[in-house]
Amino acid sequence: MNQPRRGQGPMLNFTKMHGLGNDFMVVDAISQPFRLRPEMIRELADRHFGIGFDQLLVVEPPGLPDVDFRYRIFNSDGSEVEQCGNGARCFARFVRDQRLTNKKVIRVQTAKGVIELRVGRAGMVTVDMGVPELNPPAIPFAADQRKDIYTVEVGGETVELSAISLGNPHGVLVVENVDTAPVGELGPRLENHPRFPARANIGFLQIVDRTHARLRVFERGSGETMACGSGACAAVVAGCLRGLLDSRVDVELTGGHLVIEWQGEGSPVMMEGPTASVFEGQLRLPGDPSPRRRRGARQGDTRPGQQRQQNRQRQTVTSKP
Numbered sequence: 001m002n003q004p005r006r007g008q009g010p011m012l013n014f015t016k017m018h019g020l021g022n023d024f025m026v027v028d029a030i031s032q033p034f035r036l037r038p039e040m041i042r043e044l045a046d047r048h049f050g051i052g053f054d055q056l057l058v059v060e061p062p063g064l065p066d067v068d069f070r071y072r073i074f075n076s077d078g079s080e081v082e083q084c085g086n087g088a089r090c091f092a093r094f095v096r097d098q099r100l101t102n103k104k105v106i107r108v109q110t111a112k113g114v115i116e117l118r119v120g121r122a123g124m125v126t127v128d129m130g131v132p133e134l135n136p137p138a139i140p141f142a143a144d145q146r147k148d149i150y151t152v153e154v155g156g157e158t159v160e161l162s163a164i165s166l167g168n169p170h171g172v173l174v175v176e177n178v179d180t181a182p183v184g185e186l187g188p189r190l191e192n193h194p195r196f197p198a199r200a201n202i203g204f205l206q207i208v209d210r211t212h213a214r215l216r217v218f219e220r221g222s223g224e225t226m227a228c229g230s231g232a233c234a235a236v237v238a239g240c241l242r243g244l245l246d247s248r249v250d251v252e253l254t255g256g257h258l259v260i261e262w263q264g265e266g267s268p269v270m271m272e273g274p275t276a277s278v279f280e281g282q283l284r285l286p287g288d289p290s291p292r293r294r295r296g297a298r299q300g301d302t303r304p305g306q307q308r309q310q311n312r313q314r315q316t317v318t319s320k321p
């Protein structure tokens with residue numbers, strides 16, 4: 001591999017994947033050094049000036065006994081989050097494609113716990129997403145008591161939603177028809193609503209019948225995506241709590257279908273769906289600007305189309321040892 005010139009960083013190998021059009025840049029941070037600052041993640045996520053993805057998924061060595069890998073997830077806005085359902089399926093396929101394991105049942109440590117991935121045939125993967133969290137402080141959602149349906153004031157109107165965590169926070173509204181639901185208007189307002197102190201993914205759920213639903217999700221930190229795995233799980237939990245859905249539901253998202261099963265409170269949510277690997281690539285990481293270079297950099301020294309935020313707090317995302 002060609003050696004970096006002075007000031008340049010190393011090459012980074014990655015794979016572009018998706019789960020029903022919810023797309024990912026996936027990086028093996030076991031076999032190669034990985035250092036990306038949040039602003040670099042934002043630039044790489046850009047669909048015109050970068051690679052383009054909804055989330056960056058990072059594979060790391062396990063940090064716990066009897067776990068195979070650690071799984072870190074970053075939204076396209078650079079924020080690190082606790083869970084990604086579609087990403088978990090692609091993670092399982094990636095670690096086998098890259099020969100990091102030959103297991104078919106893979107235990108993965110996330111920021112909020114351990115999930116189990118089961119690799120099936122033809123790229124299908126089943127994920128045990130864990131037991132959904134319904135207690136407001138743990139979601140987190142501001143409420144004086146736990147309810148199946150909360151009333152929330154937003155933008156001068158009152159909406160009803162369920163608040164559920166699959167490790168990451170979700171608000172779920174039931175709508176007549178997802179095609180006409182106000183996803184673009186209401187999604188960002190509820191994503192950033194003060195009652196969701198860690199922000200939230202906002203699902204718009206249409207009940208077709210007791211075993212079929214349609215769903216659109218305005219994702220925290222990424223906007224509306226073609227599919228949201230944890231969102232589909234949260235939506236089925238919400239539908240079951242409201243008595244509108246049975247325990248096994250086909251959820252139709254913009255990008256395709258997921259099968260979600262939930263046997264009720266205290267039991268885990270199971271998600272089954274497809275994975276796709278699109279291409280492999282390499283990119284040259286920026287070198288760490290030396291203090292001398294930073295002082296010497298010309299005012300407004302930015303690449304075409306890339307408006308760097310001056311004096312932004314510089315943190316670097318590195319894979320944990």
Ligand SMILES: N[C@H](CCC[C@H](N)C(=O)O)C(=O)O
Nearest residue numbers: 084085086168220228229230
């Ligand atoms: N935007 C989510 C992370 C990705 C979730 C989604 N892509 C999925 O498949 O679950 C959050 O901030 O919690």
